Amino acid sequence: xxxxxxxxxxxxxxxxxxxxxxxxxxxxxxxxxxxxxxxxxxxxxxxxxxxxxxxxxxxxxxxxxxxxxxxxxxxxxxxxxxxxxxxxxxxxxxxxxxxxxxxxxxxxxxxxxxxxxxxxxxxxxx
Amino acid sequence: xxxxxxxxxxxxxxxxxxxxxxxxxxxxxxxxxxxxxxxxxxxxxxxxxxxxxxxxxxxxxxxxxxxxxxxxxxxxxxxxxxxxxxxxxxxxxxxxxxxxxxxxxxxxxxxxxxxxxxxxxxxxxxxxxxxxxxxxxxxxxxxxxxxxxxxxxxxxxxxxxxxxxxxxxxxxxxxxxxxxxxxxxxxxxxxxxxxxxxxxxxxxxxxxxxxxxx
Numbered sequence: 001x002x003x004x005x006x007x008x009x010x011x012x013x014x015x016x017x018x019x020x021x022x023x024x025x026x027x028x029x030x031x032x033x034x035x036x037x038x039x040x041x042x043x044x045x046x047x048x049x050x051x052x053x054x055x056x057x058x059x060x061x062x063x064x065x066x067x068x069x070x071x072x073x074x075x076x077x078x079x080x081x082x083x084x085x086x087x088x089x090x091x092x093x094x095x096x097x098x099x100x101x102x103x104x105x106x107x108x109x110x111x112x113x114x115x116x117x118x119x120x121x122x123x124x125x126x
Numbered sequence: 127x128x129x130x131x132x133x134x135x136x137x138x139x140x141x142x143x144x145x146x147x148x149x150x151x152x153x154x155x156x157x158x159x160x161x162x163x164x165x166x167x168x169x170x171x172x173x174x175x176x177x178x179x180x181x182x183x184x185x186x187x188x189x190x191x192x193x194x195x196x197x198x199x200x201x202x203x204x205x206x207x208x209x210x211x212x213x214x215x216x217x218x219x220x221x222x223x224x225x226x227x228x229x230x231x232x233x234x235x236x237x238x239x240x241x242x243x244x245x246x247x248x249x250x251x252x253x254x255x256x257x258x259x260x261x262x263x264x265x266x267x268x269x270x271x272x273x274x275x276x277x278x279x280x281x282x283x284x285x286x287x288x289x290x291x292x293x294x295x296x297x298x299x300x301x302x303x304x305x306x307x308x309x310x311x312x313x314x315x316x317x318x319x320x321x322x323x324x325x326x327x328x329x330x331x332x333x334x335x336x337x338x339x340x
Contacts, residue, residue: 065245072253074260079239079317082247090244105245107236111256 012061015097020057024066027092028055031085033076035112038069064093065103071110082106153216160209166190167201238280239317249316251275258285261311265303267295269330273308282321283312290330301325 028034038054054069066089072081090101165171166187173187190201236248254275262271270290277283285308291300305323312320 074257075315077315077317078249079247082239086244086247101244103245106247108239108247108249108253110250111253111260113256113260 014061015059015099017057017059020059020064020066020093020097021055023093023096024055024057024068024089027089028068028070028085031081031088033073033081034085035071035073037071039071039109059097059099062099063102064097064099065101066093067105067107069107069109071112072108074111074113078108082108150216153212157209157212157216160205160212162187163190164202164205164209167193167198167205236278237283237316237318241280249318251278254283254312254316254318257311257315258287258308261307261315262287262289262304265300265307267291267300268304271304277321282319284321285309285312285323287323287325289325289327291327293329293331295329297327297329301327 025037028037036054056067058065068085068089070081070085072078085106086104089104093099093101162171162176166173166176167190169191171191173184173191176183176187190198190205193201235251237251237254238246238248240247255273258273258275259271262268262273268289268291272288274286274288275283276286287304287308289300289304291297304325304327308323308325309320312318
């Protein structure tokens with residue numbers, strides 16, 4: 001290695017998958033219509049203990065890819081929410097890490113339903 | 127990831143594999159200890175069996191099997207929770223045998239909203255069902271709705287509705303409104319193609335109505 005080489009040529013910067021998961025989570029939470037990331041089941045809670053729940057990211061030296069599990073707010077068109085989510089996540093990861101995002105998969109696992117005021121299954125008895 | 131693409135320049139494979147291997151072994155050990163504790167507390171295994179004649183081990187294993195009453199129940203419950211938790215973490219963690227990656231496209235129980243070069247967007251059938259039911263419950267006169275959603279992957283969705291309405295509601299109108307609400311929810315909110323919607327409407331009697339309406 002030449003001593004006068006640019007600093008960025010003197011070694012490599014590795015980014016952990018978990019860092020990308022956190023970045024993706026923060027970006028996803030800002031998207032309107034996304035109620036939460038990950039399932040609200042026991043498995044989801046347990047997964048959150050070990051990893052960033054609802055986000056599975058992979059990053060190399062040049063590229064990154066992300067899988068997202070989301071719960072969508074009822075009333076928001078899912079296609080639009082997912083499109084905006086993918087755009088936001090791609091922009092944020094690329095701007096933050098400098099890696100090109102090659103894949104963002106979105107899995108809508110559930111829908112968050114607001115309580116019905118007058119009727120419905122959310123309130124069987126008073 | 128699940129699509130055809132793989133991340134280039136992924137230079138941390140060995141470290142990543144080691145990390146996953148170590149944590150998987152640790153979780154497996156935790157699940158094993160929890161299972162042994164559970165079986166000892168349940169009385170299925172005896173301390174002598176596990177200790178193999180080694181006195182300190184036999185004494186250690188005797189602890190959970192000597193419990194009775196509430197402490198025994200607490201140990202049983204605690205070991206069950208810890209064991210299942212360890213297994214859930216093992217299955218749910220990235221890179222595990224049941225990775226939280228979605229495992230390819232399409233999968234049974236998923237409806238494909240988008241699939242392009244950059245990946246895919248899928249909705250779980252439960253999500254589709256929840257959206258349809260809530261949309262139908264917003265229709266005039268409808269008190270109860272159970273939706274059955276069929277047709278997964280990229281195929282058009284079929285919706286079968288079982289609707290309960292208030293006495294005095296026109297069954298024909300309720301059926302039309304319910305079907306329209308379901309169709310609108312699938313097309314507008316989900317962006318999925320719909321094949322057909324069928325509705326079976328029943329008028330709830332006073333008792334049934336009392337169950338559903340506060």
